[in-house]
Amino acid sequence: MKRLLIPLLSALILLSGCAPKRFGAVYTDVFDTFTELTVYCDTEDEFNACSAAAHAELLRLHEIFDIYNTYGGLTNAASLNSDLSADCPDELVELIASGKQWYELSGGKLNIALGSVLSLWHDCREKGVLPDESELKARAEHCAIADIVIDGNNVSLSDPLMSVDLGAVAKGYAAQKTAELLTEAGFENFALSVGGNVITRGKKPSGRWEIGIEDPDGGLLTTVKVSGESVVTSGDYQRFFEVDGVRYHHIIDPDTLYPAGLWRSVTVISENSAEADALSTALFCLDEQSGRALAEKISAEAMWVAADGSIAKTEGFSDYEK
């Protein structure tokens, strides 16, 4: 018995001594949202290095995809929108190219060329008024995805009145890139949430990462457990404004030019955070049947919460709830 006990005890002591510690940081200056990093590593110095690297990468990507500000000599989404043609950083070209692919995949429901319409909604949200319908329709004339032309690193917008808006895809892409950077730097167990775009790597000492999915009516709907996957929710309760007691949220259906009304929220679990972000926006505007087909096509799992509170899930979604 003793022969067994001593190695067992020493193993326990060793394990507890080496158990990685949990560290966390929050950034509020990227992607106009709340970003949270959680890392399991051995020392605080290690974590500080990790956090600094993540923050720098997020800031860099934030500047590239920013449509409101320009940053000196950097060509970014904002400068592209005003100059109409520019040699762009690799990340901007890659995200715009993937945006064009998502337009095809989603049957036009995810449109990064919708900038002129979205900026009108954005301005109206700030003022708390509804956009003028004829103005919306006039702007919708300048949202053709084919007018974004990519040639090598050169991107040009052939319609001078159009603008690119990467809001639906940038956060997921940034989370993906930042996670790749941290993995390369040798961090194995961390999770990053860029405004609700959660990407996970490895796991916690106690098991998989747990992500609580909020009920659109308040409270918690479910908890999904992931290790390596990304989770994102698009919901009508996340960003909205009210006019005469009616809620207008931030996900605009390109076909109606008004907030999509099919779902209260859509949650996506996928291997890739950029894909998860894009898919959740696309699914939010698509009916269940087309949505299921699209989710299956890119092997993602999804959960839909309908206006009446009823819930639909892809077959594999419940596996993450166990």
Next chain:
Amino acid sequence: MKNKRLLCDLLLILAIAALAGAIFLLTRLPSGEEGEAVEIRIGGELFKVLPLDTDSSTDVGGLCTVVIENGAARVSESTCSNLLCVNHRPISRSGESIVCLPNGVTVRVSGGADFYI
């Protein structure tokens, strides 16, 4: 001969008991803290997640009623035959659970999530 067999018996029983002890340590020790929510499942499929800090009473698909009071969850009524779930003491610590096998209903306390989205 006989004594040797009894010694073997004893070792076998101790080994199995040690296994049970190991499972006990693995499943209960890491999560002794108060939980944040309970997950209610029917046949393994998630039915509802309820926060422990809000008193509530929930009908679980007509099979039983889960009541949350003073930060603990219990089953107040059940259609099952043995009513073990109803007689189970209230649960509040992470990892604790009430199982109603006849109805396939499980109520398990979970700790907080890492992120809420």
Next chain:
Amino acid sequence: MKTSRKIALLGLLTALCFVLSYIEFLLPLPSFGVPGVKLGLANLCVMAALWLVGAKEAAAINLIRIILNWAIFGSFTGLLYSLAGGFLSFLAMLLLKKSGRFSPIGISAAAGALHNVGQLAVAMLLTDAAALWYYTPVLIICGLAAGAVNGLVFSAILLRLQRKENHHE
């Protein structure tokens, strides 16, 4: 053992097995707040068959016991639980007895523990596995204790039965 005597004994054991199941059904044990805690008296008959007749015959009695129980008291899920528990515990008895190192007490104790492990495994498949891990240690210990008690009783029975058999032959 003569065939006619064997048939009579097996019939008797099957009937007794059923009576013991019924007694247990009438007098449930305190449950310790855990589902599925039982003494498992019916296993005494399966053990008697295993020790006095043979593995095949004991397995048959075990199966008949489970099916009869299901037909009279149980539900289909109940049948799945009993089959898994019955199969695992029987396998344990067979292997441990074959090894020749253990007395009926140890064998029965292990069988009791494994019976509950089998039932838990089915419950884990059918419901929430994480919730059931919580019960696993208690159920293993209960099975172990119930099995050990059964084993003690069976050792006493076995002595008398063997004496009787010898007397007849």
